[in-house]
Amino acid sequence: MNPDLHTWATDLSDLYAQVWARLVRGVRDRRAPTRHPTLATVTPDGKPQARTVVLRAADKPTGILDIHTDLESSKVADLRATPFGALHVWDEAAHLQMRLEATVTVLTGSDVAALWAGVPDASRQSYGSLPAPGQPIAQALDYAKQPDAASFAVLRLTVQTLDALHLGAHHRRARFDRDADWAGTWLAP
Ligand SMILES: Cc1cc2nc3c(=O)[nH]c(=O)nc-3n(C[C@H](O)[C@H](O)[C@H](O)COP(=O)(O)O)c2cc1C
Numbered sequence: 001m002n003p004d005l006h007t008w009a010t011d012l013s014d015l016y017a018q019v020w021a022r023l024v025r026g027v028r029d030r031r032a033p034t035r036h037p038t039l040a041t042v043t044p045d046g047k048p049q050a051r052t053v054v055l056r057a058a059d060k061p062t063g064i065l066d067i068h069t070d071l072e073s074s075k076v077a078d079l080r081a082t083p084f085g086a087l088h089v090w091d092e093a094a095h096l097q098m099r100l101e102a103t104v105t106v107l108t109g110s111d112v113a114a115l116w117a118g119v120p121d122a123s124r125q126s127y128g129s130l131p132a133p134g135q136p137i138a139q140a141l142d143y144a145k146q147p148d149a150a151s152f153a154v155l156r157l158t159v160q161t162l163d164a165l166h167l168g169a170h171h172r173r174a175r176f177d178r179d180a181d182w183a184g185t186w187l188a189p
Pocket of ligand 1: 055
């Protein structure tokens with residue numbers, strides 16, 4: 001679509017609503033670019049790490065996003081050391097880059113029992129493996145999947161800032177802050 005037809009990009013509150021509409025769509029639409037954001041964390045030795053994840057929940061009123069993961073994965077250790085994450089999505093059809101900063105809580109056990117009950121068997125294979133994710137193995141397939149509720153973790157992202165960059169004939173960039181009650185500010189792109 002012609003990006004100049006994206007009139008939502010010309011108004012701060014419309015742009016903010018558009019970002020959230022696309023995030024919410026990613027939770028239910030496997031083909032939406034927001035289905036597979038990149039989550040960046042900081043390792044305990046202070047280096048950046050980024051990986052693809054699936055967006056499992058998105059709630060505009062609270063500004064909260066959920067990602068499911070294996071409790072033993074490195075990202076959980078990262079987040080326990082530094083409870084901040086950055087999420088990135090490039091939505092090509094919308095000509096829209098979304099960058100979110102969030103504080104992240106790692107939820108486990110009884111806090112996620114209800115969510116685990118709703119995870120289909122096929123997806124449960126992603127939570128629990130021997131050895132743990134990231135451990136060296138002699139051969140490529142020397143691991144066993146061991147779906148286990150105790151290995152299931154929900155990363156709950158409380159979005160703090162949201163940076164939207166729209167590439168139309170004119171480039172427009174805006175930042176929205178929780179501290180400012182999501183009032184947007186235009187930024188030079
Ligand atoms: C399309 C795709 C979707 C993925 N979804 C998830 C996910 O939702 N949660 C997750 O923990 N890892 C997911 N992964 C795997 C991660 O990208 C990563 O390889 C793995 O979690 C280990 O990362 P870590 O060692 O940094 O913790 C996905 C990978 C791909 C390619």
